[in-house]
Amino acid sequence: xxxxxxxxxxxxxxxxxxxxxxxxxxxxxxxxxxxxxxxxxxxxxxxxxxxxxxxxxxxxxxxxxxxxxxxxxxxxxxxxxxxxxxxxxxxxxxxxxxxxxxxxxxxxxxxx
Amino acid sequence: xxxxxxxxxxxxxxxxxxxxxxxxxxxxxxxxxxxxxxxxxxxxxxxxxxxxxxxxxxxxxxxxxxxxxxxxxxxxxxxxxxxxxxxxxxxxxxxxxxxxxxxxxxxxxxxxxx
Numbered sequence: 001x002x003x004x005x006x007x008x009x010x011x012x013x014x015x016x017x018x019x020x021x022x023x024x025x026x027x028x029x030x031x032x033x034x035x036x037x038x039x040x041x042x043x044x045x046x047x048x049x050x051x052x053x054x055x056x057x058x059x060x061x062x063x064x065x066x067x068x069x070x071x072x073x074x075x076x077x078x079x080x081x082x083x084x085x086x087x088x089x090x091x092x093x094x095x096x097x098x099x100x101x102x103x104x105x106x107x108x109x110x111x112x
Numbered sequence: 113x114x115x116x117x118x119x120x121x122x123x124x125x126x127x128x129x130x131x132x133x134x135x136x137x138x139x140x141x142x143x144x145x146x147x148x149x150x151x152x153x154x155x156x157x158x159x160x161x162x163x164x165x166x167x168x169x170x171x172x173x174x175x176x177x178x179x180x181x182x183x184x185x186x187x188x189x190x191x192x193x194x195x196x197x198x199x200x201x202x203x204x205x206x207x208x209x210x211x212x213x214x215x216x217x218x219x220x221x222x223x224x225x226x
Contacts, residue, residue: 004154034214043202043217044155051212088154092213099170100215102147104154 003027004091006103014111019079021106023089025070030091033065033072034100038086047087048074079110114139116218118203124224131190133221135203143206144186145170145215146178148199155202161186193225 006023013019023033032051036044050056050065050072057063062075070091076083086107090100116137125131135144142163147155147170157170159178167178175197179187186205190197200222204215 032212043219045217046211046214049212049214090155099157099160101157101171102155104152 003030003101004089004103006087006089006106008106009104010107010109012109012111013079015079015081017079017110019074019076019083019108019110021074021076021087021089021108023072023074023091023103025091025101027091027093027101028070029093030070030101031067031093032091033063034090034092035063035072035074036088036090036102038088038105040085044088076108079108081110081112084108084110114216116203116205116216118201118218118221120221121219122222124226125193126226127195128192129225131193131197131223131225133188133190133201133203133223135186135188135218137184137205137216139205139207139210139216140183141205141207141210141216142183143213143215144180145204145206146176146186146188147202147204148172149202149220150199158188158201193223195225197223198225199223 034049035047037047038044086105088105089103092100144161146158161167161180204217206215
């Protein structure tokens, strides 16, 4: 079983709509979470990171983290067709190993 | 401009041949990684390197070995490639002083083993 679980596996939202993606770690040693975005045929690019409980907003993107449940979520408001991509969640713990564990991703499609 | 460069971008090999994937970065990042990506499995860590000649196994090291003789260069070697090693391989690098050690990925090498 993967240590980082993402849901849903795929998501279709209309242009202008809200996309909500979830990620949970089963490894209680993790502390840091990252969200990466990967367009088709391209490499993953870091989108946002969150290390503390609460919420972090950057433009149309908002990330939440609940450390007690090791759950993070990514919300994209006013979704655009260019947001269509594979969204990867990653977790690591700051003990120095820096081995990021990635989930299998959520494939987001934004329909015009 | 911060960049991780992978060579070659595409590679076709026959089963049993040796494969060398190369990765370079120009940012003096201490940490470098090799991942492979397969549909439905996300990114799986093969090896991590903390600096020159300081390499550790990741989750799936079997069938692979690595070499890091210079900080800016990290190689992945497949001795006697197998068909199940057909995949997209990503190299990445990171530093504690840049984005809290978030890996910066290269564009990937698409390897087919026939």
